[in-house]
Amino acid sequence: MPLVSIITPVYNGARWLHETLASVQAQTLTDWEHILVDDGSEDASITIIEEAARLDPRVHLLHTTRNGGPAAARNLAIEAARGRFIAFVDADDLWLPEKLERSLSWMTAQGYAFIYHDYRIISQDGSRVGALIAGPEELNLHTLHTQRGTGCLSVVVDREQIPGLRFPDGCRHLHEDFCAWLSLIQQGYIGHRLPADLARYRMTAYGRSANKLSGALKVWRIYRRFSRLSLTRAASWWLQYAWNASRLYRHARPE
DSSP, X not given: OOSEEEEEEESSOHHHHHHXXXXXXXXXXXXXXXXXXXXXXXXXXXXXXXXXXXXOTTEEEEEOSSOOOHHHHHHXXXXXXXXXXXXXXXXXXXXXXXXXXXXXXXXXXXXXXXXXXEEEEEOTTXXXXXXXXXXXXEEOHHHHHHOOOOOGGGOEEETTTOTTOOOOTTOTTSOHHHHHHHHHHHTTOOEEEEEEEEEEEEOOTTSTTSOHHHHHHHHHHHHHHTSOOOHHHHHHHHHHHHHHHHHHHHHHSOO
16 A cells, blocks of 8 residues: 555646656655546646556556546545545646655654645746745644645645545635635644745646636635635635735745
């Protein structure tokens, strides 16, 4: 049984998949399986994954008959995962070689159920790297709603402590990672920050994070629909979130 199950939803990711696969295969911790879920791609993504699986039996391909969004794709992979630990990397993002080894060593030593670490944004072609992005020291209800910096590519979850890990249904057009961490916090789990730069988040012109206004409005919907915050608290926390997200984006984007 692999120690870590790495999950990657893929939708038309052929342009960057080779780099992402290489960053996983370069990990200093080698006891893993990599489950990639092709979510109805119309490019060469499946061909690239099939070739990677032929060369490395730790790589596995799942695919859907139609595009269901990253939350559904991740849930499909979680159902198939065999590892104790779950880690996430999207098809256009990158891990540094010690990401898994340092994450698991730290979280098991501390006994944490889920952790996240620092990372940096890279330009679309990967040639430019931005300033360090560090999330809050703890991810609780307040910090989740008012601060940014806890990306899906940095989170690792221990399924011995959180056996029911799942991305909530109904988040396809929202921030599904936000909804997932909210669900964990509502169950009583607290996230913890590993202060180490271990990943790269790729900024693309057409990525979901490119439209800041749309993203901010989706966050407001989460506050009211999923978090069920009062109007007063939702407005207060959303203003803090918008300010922190804007400041982080200006500070961390590659020049």
